[in-house]
Amino acid sequence: xxxxxxxxxxxxxxxxxxxxxxxxxxxxxxxxxxxxxxxxxxxxxxxxxxxxxxxxxxxxxxxxxxxxxxxxxxxxxxxxxxxxxxxxxxxxxxxxxxxxxxxxxxxxxxxxxxxxxxxxxxxxxxxxxxxxxxxxxxxxxxxxxxxxxxxxxxxxxxxxxxxxxxxxxxxxxxxxxxxxxxxxxxxxxxxxxxxxxxxxxxxxxxxxxxxxxxxxxxxxxxxxxxxxxxxxxxxxxxxxxxxxxxxxxxxxxxxxxxxxxxxxxxxxxxxxxxxxxxxxxxxxxxxxxxxxxxxxxxxxxxxxxxxxxxxxxxxxxxxxxxxxxxxxxxxxxxxxxxxxxxxxxxxxxxxxxxxxxxxxxxxxxxxxxxxxxxxxxxxxxxxxxxxxxxxxxxxxxxxxxxxxxxxxxxxxxxxxxxxxxxxxxxxxxxxxxxxxxxxxxxxxxxxxxxxxxxxxxxxxxxxxxxxxxxxxxxxxxxxxxxxxxxxxxxxxxxxxxxxxxxxxxxxxxxxx
Numbered sequence: 001x002x003x004x005x006x007x008x009x010x011x012x013x014x015x016x017x018x019x020x021x022x023x024x025x026x027x028x029x030x031x032x033x034x035x036x037x038x039x040x041x042x043x044x045x046x047x048x049x050x051x052x053x054x055x056x057x058x059x060x061x062x063x064x065x066x067x068x069x070x071x072x073x074x075x076x077x078x079x080x081x082x083x084x085x086x087x088x089x090x091x092x093x094x095x096x097x098x099x100x101x102x103x104x105x106x107x108x109x110x111x112x113x114x115x116x117x118x119x120x121x122x123x124x125x126x127x128x129x130x131x132x133x134x135x136x137x138x139x140x141x142x143x144x145x146x147x148x149x150x151x152x153x154x155x156x157x158x159x160x161x162x163x164x165x166x167x168x169x170x171x172x173x174x175x176x177x178x179x180x181x182x183x184x185x186x187x188x189x190x191x192x193x194x195x196x197x198x199x200x201x202x203x204x205x206x207x208x209x210x211x212x213x214x215x216x217x218x219x220x221x222x223x224x225x226x227x228x229x230x231x232x233x234x235x236x237x238x239x240x241x242x243x244x245x246x247x248x249x250x251x252x253x254x255x256x257x258x259x260x261x262x263x264x265x266x267x268x269x270x271x272x273x274x275x276x277x278x279x280x281x282x283x284x285x286x287x288x289x290x291x292x293x294x295x296x297x298x299x300x301x302x303x304x305x306x307x308x309x310x311x312x313x314x315x316x317x318x319x320x321x322x323x324x325x326x327x328x329x330x331x332x333x334x335x336x337x338x339x340x341x342x343x344x345x346x347x348x349x350x351x352x353x354x355x356x357x358x359x360x361x362x363x364x365x366x367x368x369x370x371x372x373x374x375x376x377x378x379x380x381x382x383x384x385x386x387x388x389x390x391x392x393x394x395x396x397x398x399x400x401x402x403x404x405x406x407x408x409x410x411x412x413x414x415x416x417x418x419x420x421x422x423x424x425x426x427x428x429x430x431x432x433x434x435x436x437x438x439x440x441x442x443x444x445x446x447x448x449x450x451x452x453x454x455x456x457x458x459x460x461x462x463x464x465x466x467x468x469x470x471x472x473x474x475x476x477x478x479x480x481x482x483x484x485x486x487x488x489x490x491x492x493x494x495x496x497x498x499x500x501x502x503x504x505x506x507x508x509x510x511x512x
Contacts, residue, residue, distance in 0.1 A: 044225045044511050046493065048250045049239055052366070053207030053232030058190040059177035060132045065139040067277075067416055067502040070175070072210055074503045075228065077177035077195035080106055080125065080158075081170055083420055086329075088170045092120070092178060092196070093158075101165040101455060102148070108156040112219045114180050115194040122152035127181035129160070142428050143172045143419075146452075167454045171329075171421035198223045198507040207232055224495070224510035234366060243268060243488045249511070250496055253369055254486040256314035262488050271487040273498040274327040276417040278320055278482040279368060281361075281378065284409055285476065286438025289357055296475035297337075298347035303381040304339040305480045312373050317481040323426065323471045325482040327500050330422025330451070330464035334472040344385045356386020361410040363392075364399035368414035369483070375412055406438055414483070418501050422464045427452050430471060439476045 054072050056063040063069045080093040093106040112120040129150045133141055148161040160169070178196065183189055192201050196219070199212035210230040214223040231248065233239040240258050242248040244265055254262070254270075262268050283290035283299070290296055309319050321333045348356060361379070363371055372393070379389035389410075394402065402408050417425045427448045432440035444467055451463035472479075485498045492512040497504060 043227070045227045045229075046225050046250070046506065046509060046511060047229040047231060047248045048506075049231040049233040049242060049248045050251065051232075051234050051236070051239065051253045051369075053234070054204075054210050054230065055206055056190065057193050057201070057204060057210075059175075059179070060128075060135050060138050060184075061190075062137040062139070064132075064175075065418065067418065070418055070501060071503040072230065073177045073195075074197070074505050075199040075212055075507075076193060076197045076201060077179060078112070078120075078197050079176055079178065080108075080173045083171070083174045088174075092125070098455070102162050104160045104162075104169055105153075106158045106160070108158065109219065110156050112196050113217065114196050115200045115215060116180075118180060120178065120180075120196050121155040122158045123155075124178055124181045125158045126150045126152045127184065128178045129176060131179075131184060132176060139428075140172075140175055142434070143168070143175075143424065164453045165455050167452055167456075167460050168419070168421045168423045168427075171419040171424070175419055198505070199228060202227070218507075220507070223507050225506060228506050240488075243490070246490060249493050250487060250489045252485060252487045252498075252502065254316065254488055255369055256312070256316045259315060259486065267491050269489050269491050271489055271496070271498045272315075273485045273500055274325070275483050275485040275500045275502065276325055276327060276420060277368075277414055277485070277502065278325050278416075278479065279371075279374065279412070279414055280323070280477045280479045282411045282413075282437045282477040283475070284406060284411075284438045285440075286406060287409065289351065289353055289359070290409065290438075292351045293474055294347040294351040295353065298344040298351070298385065299382065299387070300337040300475050300478050301340045301347065302344035302385045302387070303378060303478070303480070305337070306339075308374070308377050309481045312370055312377060313481060313483075315484070316369070316486050317483050320479040320482045322468045323430075323477070323479050324417055324422055324468070327482075328417045328420055328422055328425075329457075330426065330461060330468075332461070332465035332468050334468060341381075341385055348385065348387075353386075356388065358388040358390065359409040360390040360392050361412055362394055362399060362402060362408045363412040364396045365393050367396070367399075371412065371414070374480075378412070404436075406435070411437075416502065418503075420500070422460075422467075423448075423452050426464065426467055426471070430467075430476065437476060439474070441470060441474070444470045 052068050054068040056069055057072050059073045078092050080091060081088045082091045092108055094109050096106045098104055108122060114120055132138055133144045133147055146162045146164050146166055148163045151159045153159050198215050198218045200215050202211040202213050204210050212228045214226050216222045236255055239251050243251050263270055283296050285291055305319055309317050322331050324331055375391060382389055403411055429436045431448050432445050447463050447467045451460045454460045485500060487498045489496055494510045494512060495508040
């Protein structure tokens with residue numbers, strides 16, 4: 001009887017094997033079904049596209065403030081801390097303390113290695129901060145003007161001392177990307193740099209594409225993706241076609257007139273979040289007629305901000321209520337300028353320009369979504385009060401040259417408060433010493449310096465409230481709208497979270 005049962009069992013097993021064992025799966029979720037087997041073995045390759053190309057992978061150079069460089073750096077390098085909502089969480093630094101107002105001590109993880117296998121220590125952190133401060137071309141160097149010293153106390157301890165208290169220390173450190181001390185100063189290092197981040201650089205073609213592969217030995221867990229390619233597709237129509245056809249898996253900076261069409265595609269999901277990005281139009285307050293506050297205020301009363309935002313940007317933006325976006329620490333809502341062309345004309349007449357005047361507006365080609373349409377809308381409103389605008393669209397290099405030399409009347413542009421702290425914009429751009437727009441105000445200077453030096457967040461918020469009011473009421477510029485971060489993502493992409501800085505991390509992303 002036992003022999004019969006054994007024979008029957010062997011026959012069953014033979015039949016199952018011959019038929020492909022259909023329906024039998026292991027605890028790991030793999031299956032002998034051909035399609036399922038192909039799916040589980042498929043490489044996790046993601047391609048994303050932006051409308052602005054990555055110029056450089058150098059986190060200490062002139063492109064450091066560019067969102068595209070921050071995007072790349074977020075994947076390749078690590079920082080001491082990470083901003084998570086309104087709080088800061090450990091990254092390379094597992095803890096920190098302040099023995100006194102001018103001293104910060106960071107204790108590093110001891111299990112972090114660079115992509116080449118070398119150990120990351122406090123010496124690398126010191127060298128990275130030294131390089132950022134010493135290489136003056138970085139727009140972020142000014143954030144460290146009060147740095148006194150940085151010391152690698154031992155392999156896992158970094159001590160940073162400042163000349164005065166630095167209230168935005170942790171915000172600044174979210175933008176300090178750590179590179180190997182003995183390699184990062186080499187001339188060709190940033191052509192194919194190494195960091196300790198979740199992805200390694202495979203290849204890089206400036207303003208074209210960046211190809212990354214997973215760092216399987218990443219200290220915070222290996223990425224789920226095998227590779228990421230970041231492409232530059234500046235033409236909106238081409239990017240929208242690419243996301244709809246599946247040529248790319250995600251993109252951002254989506255114009256308002258494209259959103260409804262994308263929503264109709266069942267294979268695409270739209271993700272949005274408040275952002276650090278906004279539009280502004282500066283006046284050169286060191287030149288006539290904009291040295292007169294009445295003229296600057298008149299220009300604001302002359303435009304219907306709500307109509308511009310609704311008509312041009314729709315769900316991709318909202319009316320701004322301060323000189324910095326509402327998502328930034330230090331924001332405080334101000335009294336809006338009403339649309340009142342008659343008041344605008346009255347102010348112009350009081351300032352000595354009853355018939356208006358002619359002025360030039362510069363902006364950089366490709367510096368923001370629908371910037372050309374925004375420029376035309378503003379010019380149309382100003383034409384109604386007698387102000388004739390000479391449009392002057394410039395290539396980026398020429399625009400930067402003119403902007404820094406104050407060789408302009410009005411400047412239209414986007415900006416991003418990429419640290420998430422008001423000092424990055426207000427303290428960096430509006431203090432008299434910076435002389436970025438010709439406006440100088442000792443009271444404002446005092447508020448900005450005190451806010452930078454305070455380590456009390458409540459006090460900082462109060463000081464920035466006063467600073468916001470001065471910049472707003474004095475109409476140093478016009479701040480019409482803050483942009484939302486709108487992402488179009490293929491529905492099989494999981495774990496991609498929209499970032500207010502425009503630099504999402506791909507560490508936890510996967511493909512179904």
